[in-house]
Amino acid sequence: MTLAALLTLMGLQVLIAMSPGPAGVLTIKTAAADGARAGILLSLGLAIAIVIWAVSALAGLSLLFEIAPFLQTALRIVGAAFLIWIGFTLWRHAKEPMPDVSAAAVKRPLALIRLGLWTNIANPKALAYFAAVFTGIMPADASLGWAALIILVIFAIEFTWYCTLALVFSRPAPRRAYARAKSWLDRLFGGIVMALGARIALP
Template structure:
């Protein structure tokens, strides 16, 4: 894979990461309410999920969907249900007080990593991108070296972007602003995720 092709892939991956979606909503909400460590855990999970999507694309995911289109429909509904579940959870816990900025030992960072993974695996934007656009950027017959470079690239781009988002929104000023309006902001974030979930479920 040429350097130009790899840079093109990195640039497109950055644009996809930057565009608003469930991952951005979850990262902002987590970093602002629970601090930078929690936000970084979410960021790591999101990056791991992107590697899973990219690996599936390298393995021929789009061809599998062509042969068995019901699998894509099934994944779409599972993703919709997961986003709606997160939305309901946000609404239920909207009135809860905001935790301290520094997460204590009781906070399960591994749980947040898993939440990040599940969120990006359920992300319709990722499903569409990796089954259509991403596959068109791949070499016709990628070598193991090509595959490794591609996976490292998408992981790095995804993690750096959401780690940056976490660092910004975990600072004192954004946290205070979030804390002052947590109840309705969580409902807004939950509403956005619910609408995204409903939109995914619709044909």
């Protein structure tokens, strides 16, 4: 494993993290509605989930999916259903008032981490991405140290990006804008997440 290969992987991961998806939508919505701490807790769950997929790719889980493709199909459908449910929940509660920021982050930190975790676990296409990237970049004889460094880098990139979103959209101006248009924005966010969930369901 060379430094150039690591930098290539880092560049790819930054682009993937920044690409639009349910994780980014939920981070923006959570930060604007519940504040920075809630957004950061959600970000932690999102980053942990990506690490789980990366470790699974290194461990060869993608080979299991090739041998038994119905497992991947089942996971994809379950994940899509979860995202559609999240989107529907956002839509259904669109007219509810803005929550108390301190209560949102203090009373349910584990719930926020779990939401982030399951949101990114719901997309098994991440496994295919990591399997392809690792096959193309990592040599077969890569050491355990290199593998650990790659996992750490992936976590750092994901966590940093979503925390950045959380910090930006939890500032007073974005929160005020969100509060003024909450019902419409929550319907928009809900519709986007449901559409992305439906897209994941497709092979």
